[in-house]
Amino acid sequence: xxxxxxxxxxxxxxxxxxxxxxPSAPVVPxxxxxVLFNTAGMQPLVPYLMGQKHPLGTxxxxxxxxxxxxxxxxxxxxxxxxxxxMLGNWSxxxxxxxxxxxxxxxxxxxxxxxxxxxxxxxxxxxDETIPRDEESAGVWKSLGIPEERISYLNKDNNFWIAGExxxxxxxxxxxxxxxxxxxxxxxxxxxxxxxxxxxxxxxQYEKFADGxxxxxxxxxxxxxxxxxxxxxxxxxxxxxxxTSIWKDVIDKIEEMSNTTYEKDAKSIRIIADHIxxxxxxxxxxSGIKPSNTDQGYIxxxxxxxxxxxAKKIGIDLNSGFxxxxxxxxxxxxxxxxxxxAKNKEVILDVLTNELNKFxxxxxxxxxxxxxxxxxxxxxxxxxxxxxxLYDTYGFPLELTVELAQEQGIEVDKEGFNEKFKEHQEKSRxxxxxxxxxxxxxxxxxxxxxxxxxxLLNAALKQVVDKNIHQRGSNxxxxxxxxxFNCDHKLTEEEKQxxxxxxxxxxxQSIPVTVEEMKKEDAIKSGAECMFIEKYPDIVTVYSxxxxxxxxCGGPHVKNTEELGTFKIKKEEASSAGIRRIKAVLxx
Numbered sequence: 001x002x003x004x005x006x007x008x009x010x011x012x013x014x015x016x017x018x019x020x021x022x023p024s025a026p027v028v029p030x031x032x033x034x035v036l037f038n039t040a041g042m043q044p045l046v047p048y049l050m051g052q053k054h055p056l057g058t059x060x061x062x063x064x065x066x067x068x069x070x071x072x073x074x075x076x077x078x079x080x081x082x083x084x085x086m087l088g089n090w091s092x093x094x095x096x097x098x099x100x101x102x103x104x105x106x107x108x109x110x111x112x113x114x115x116x117x118x119x120x121x122x123x124x125x126x127d128e129t130i131p132r133d134e135e136s137a138g139v140w141k142s143l144g145i146p147e148e149r150i151s152y153l154n155k156d157n158n159f160w161i162a163g164e165x166x167x168x169x170x171x172x173x174x175x176x177x178x179x180x181x182x183x184x185x186x187x188x189x190x191x192x193x194x195x196x197x198x199x200x201x202x203x204q205y206e207k208f209a210d211g212x213x214x215x216x217x218x219x220x221x222x223x224x225x226x227x228x229x230x231x232x233x234x235x236x237x238x239x240x241x242x243t244s245i246w247k248d249v250i251d252k253i254e255e256m257s258n259t260t261y262e263k264d265a266k267s268i269r270i271i272a273d274h275i276x277x278x279x280x281x282x283x284x285x286s287g288i289k290p291s292n293t294d295q296g297y298i299x300x301x302x303x304x305x306x307x308x309x310a311k312k313i314g315i316d317l318n319s320g321f322x323x324x325x326x327x328x329x330x331x332x333x334x335x336x337x338x339x340x341a342k343n344k345e346v347i348l349d350v351l352t353n354e355l356n357k358f359x360x361x362x363x364x365x366x367x368x369x370x371x372x373x374x375x376x377x378x379x380x381x382x383x384x385x386x387x388x389l390y391d392t393y394g395f396p397l398e399l400t401v402e403l404a405q406e407q408g409i410e411v412d413k414e415g416f417n418e419k420f421k422e423h424q425e426k427s428r429x430x431x432x433x434x435x436x437x438x439x440x441x442x443x444x445x446x447x448x449x450x451x452x453x454x455l456l457n458a459a460l461k462q463v464v465d466k467n468i469h470q471r472g473s474n475x476x477x478x479x480x481x482x483x484f485n486c487d488h489k490l491t492e493e494e495k496q497x498x499x500x501x502x503x504x505x506x507x508q509s510i511p512v513t514v515e516e517m518k519k520e521d522a523i524k525s526g527a528e529c530m531f532i533e534k535y536p537d538i539v540t541v542y543s544x545x546x547x548x549x550x551x552c553g554g555p556h557v558k559n560t561e562e563l564g565t566f567k568i569k570k571e572e573a574s575s576a577g578i579r580r581i582k583a584v585l586x587x
Contacts, residue, residue: 124170365393383415
């Protein structure tokens, strides 16, 4: 059975039970800065599980895009993925254990035709404050699960709570016997041939700070089933990458390389997994681009690791292989996630741009790595050599560690991190000094140029990408220099539009306003700045019209009409992912 059918069967089944399908949330969480990505199907629903009313009612179901990168080192084995899909159904104060367990059992045995004798379950054994979950066990017995196949486990295994306090409750997990060996009569939770396929969480209690627990007046159900694992079970394989989910992509990787899945399974799995995840992150409407921070760093790391393994198994890096594989993934999933079709060109450009950037230094970096390793007099790669690979060849520490591990060599990660921090501090101090130095005279010309950097920053956001931010500035009496994050060389058309927009604002004679406020209020109001931690608690915010608002130490002109004509003289690369504009003002 193909994975697409599983999603359809699941949604249709729960719609027949009165559920409403809700759309998948983005892979980048909305209004939750505590995590980089949505890591589970229930994550976007937490506000509703905590009591907020859902606009679509009390019975919900969906398939959710998830990204987990905490076990990136495990990618390459049979079962781990960075991107995966979760199927879920929820009751918000509506049905409870009996319906939830009965419908799970019905879906598995009647819709997916899994034999009852291949199933086992676990339930909560109880503790000093919460009783044993005999209710769930009783429902399972009534459905035909024998007592020997019901295991009572402790809080570590069969109890859910988000933190120390709040809504919580027991869960029941459903296991499938994934083996050709005879199914044992009794369930043994420690036997790895029993594989968990579904988890039903019953939020029926509230825990308080003093440790006491009381029943909730409105009880919720939250369930989760992994698509990749379930498809592997249905198709009778113990390797998720041998299912119909991956077959076409892996066949294409074999065709483009000089190897086979049997021979180079780890590299092929990494390429297949990472290209799929990169497609979903770069195709998300949040507009993530490869960078050196947060989600952008994860995206860059995945693409570069994928490229390294493609090179390793003989794929021609100039063949456009990344676009071929990405298009296959987009075509496979666009029926379910329409943003992939809408953002197709963005996805392909992100992949190719990052490949071109990394490809330029990869070969030289690999040669340098081999040279370094051959000259080592111990099995440890020191911080200076690791940092050289990062600073000169763009190798993330993780790539150096992975390459070293393949040769039985350890990397001084702690030393590297100290050196990296030191490098950041120097860069920051250097940027601040340049910024400060450019304004030392505070003369009329410098003041005009400084105000022009605000207009340029705003124009780049409007013309090129709303996620552009200033990364550095240097001003003299002759010209201004402005560094900004951007993943491509500006086109002639983009440069002209930016220049025209700045000059349009100058002609409009817009007043430059200034106000003082608390730093946190300034950030909340949408003001932006470099090096936020360096600003005092009370800051100065300069606004120009409704398009520019920045924390800044000044100085500035009173009105844009004082600036003269703005002219871009040069646009070039400053460093990886950073572009530089040099411009002049002509009176």
